[in-house]
Structure formats: structure tokens, C-alpha cells
Amino acid sequence: MKRFSSTSLRLLFFLGGIILLIFFLKALGLFQPIQSGFLTISEPVLSPVYSIGHKISGVFSRPGNLADLELENERLREENASLKIQIAELQDAEQENIALRQLLDFFEEDIGDYPRVIARVVGRDPENQSLSILNVGQRDGIELNNAVIVEDGVIVAKVIEVFARVSKALLVTDSQSKVAVTISGGAPTSKIAKGERGLSLILDQIPQQEKIIQGQLVITSGLEPAIPRGLLVGEVEEIISESNDLFQKAVLRPVVDYKSTLFVAVILSPSE
DSSP states (O other), X not given: OOOOOHHHHHHHHHHHHHHHHHHHHHHHTOHHHHHHHHHHHHHHHXXXXXXXXXXXXXXXXXXXXXXXHHHHHHHHHHHHHHHHHHHHHXXXXXXXXXXXXXXXXXXXXXXTTOOEXXXXXXXXXXXXXXXXXESOOGGGTXXXXXXXXXXXXXXXXXXXXXOSSOEEEEETTSTTOEEEEEETXXXXXXXXXXXXTTTXXXXXXXXXXXXXXXTOEEEEOSOSTTSOTTOEEEEXXXXXXXXXXXXXXXXXXXXXXXXXXXXXEEEOOOOO
């Protein structure tokens, strides 16, 4: 057996002395102040170390918290999306109410003896966006060539196809559309306004001697049996005139955005 070296013996005596000293100090009640002082001195280092360790320990000791947090975030996202949908629906309903009120206000001013029904634009023909689908049809008294108007008596379309519960109306700006019109405040002659590529209307066959100015309003002439006189068609935006031509043309600007129209009124043919 090896003998302990002198260094090892000294270390054992030293440690033994420390242990005896601690027991001696504790017996006399002097060890507590020394311990308190050590903790006070080391607190700035121990406190952040413990805090970090505690947080790390919490993450690993409670893995379910992360899943719960993700579920809560998902719930909040769904709730936020639902609120946005509700807001959009309320805004849409408000716009519908405004459009309907404007149309009803117009109804307070009678247009001769022509009856009318309120209709809603429920869609567009997929093959021709100038064809509006209305939620009224034969059961509501709708007939071919009935005028479709919006607030303030602006004609936007004519009925070209009728079914039992729905009908189709062609916008007056469509290239296949023709409306009998006259210029308000101008010569009392009837003309034909034709649609121009779904964007505007053209008034042609106007005699060169007839004076036309920009800004004049063009209205229905009343020569079509199902369409009363005085419905607003458009406003003269441009005049096309060549000195060597017998006739001049006028480009009409629509006064409303036809394709954004939601509620309309169909003027029915008067009963005989």
C-alpha cells in the first residue's frame, strides 16, 4: 500500500480543519452572518442566472404550453377573419340600402301611367357582360323591350329575353343596342342612339345644319311603345363633323356606371 504524500496529508488536515471550523462557528451561531454576506455579494450574478435557468426549465418542463398558445393564436385568427366578414357584409348591406332608397325616391315622381317593378341584378351572362340577369320575369309582368332604369330616370338597358322568374336585359352601350332618342333642348326630331363597344353610345344621322353642343342631354323620344319619353340616355361628350359629309355624329357619355348597378326598376307596358 502506498503511503500518503506529505501534500495529501496537508490537504486532508486543511479540509478537516475547515469542517471543524464550520461546526465550531455554527455551534457559536457565527456561521449565519458569513453565509448571508456571501449571498449578498454573489446575488447580482446568481439572480439573472437563476432567472434564465427558470425560463428554460419552464419551456422544457411544460411542452404543452406551446401547443396551447398555438391553438389560442389560431382561434384568434379565425375570430378576426369572422369579424372582417361581418364588417364586409354590413358595408355591403349599407350600399344596397342606399341604392334602394335612391330608387324608391325616384318612384315618388310618377312617369305618366307606366307601372314599374323593382328588380335586382343577380348576375351577368358569362358570354356577354353587357347582358344583365334580373330576378324578375313573366310572373312579374316583364315583357320584351321593357326599359330598365336606375335612380333619377336613367335608362341603362332594355329587356331582350324573358323567362318565368328571371329575365335578361341588354345594356344600352352594347353594340347590338338601339334606343329611340331626342336631344333635350334641341331640334324636336327623333334619332337612334347605338351602343359603341360597351363603352359609350353614338348618335349618328344628325343633319349638318342641326346645332349640337357638348353637355347637352339626350333622352328617350317616346316612339318605342314600351319606353316612355324623357328617360335620360346620356350626355353629348364629343361632336364628329366633316364639312363634306351630309350628317354629323355625337358621342354620348353614359351618366352612370351601368355595370356596377345593383338595383334597377323595370318599366312595364301600360295596360290597355
